[in-house]
Amino acid sequence: MVQAIPAYAMVCFVFPKKFYTKLNSHISNFWWGGDLEGKGVHWTNWGLLSMSKLEGGLGFRDFHKFNLALLARQGWRLVKYPQSFCARILKGIYFAHSNFMEASKGQRAFWAWASILQGRDLLLQGIRWQVNSGTEAKFWENKWIPYVPGFKVTSPKPRGNDFQTGCDAIDSMTKR
Known part of the structure; x- marks a missing residue:
């Protein structure tokens, strides 16, 4: 059983791949579960289900992509609001002599900082x-x-x- 994780945690941390796999598995089991013996019919693959409705899918959320999108949003806030309290703290600790887009992970980075940098990688693809x-x-x-x-x-x-x-x-x- 997947343990309850607060929604705000997806904004701050990248979750392990095993967690996403299990979460997506529970969702697909719910939709494809079928009868009590678990003999359901898989009408289509998960890739099609998780495509947006505009692309012809059913719009189910891929939680790994969603998590990265939320982390990219945090990175964008660091770029857009460099004078915010959070941005100034992170700048002082991790990128005092550069900007967020050029910052490196460092050797002893906290999980939250490493996670935001993964969101930045996604941000760099479209910015x-x-x-x-x-x-x-x-x-x-x-x-x-x-x-x-x-x-x-x-x-x-x-x-x-x-x-x-x-x-x-x-x-x-x-x-x-």
């Missing part, structure tokens, strides 16, 4: 810069170009090119 003035987005390294697959410059850097940030490539008069 991109919104260029306003273009002074902060690094031209060659960051994802900042809309309507381009990957939102990033994929061509090799030509010799003699001195573009450092996005604003170096934007015409100040036409804003293009």
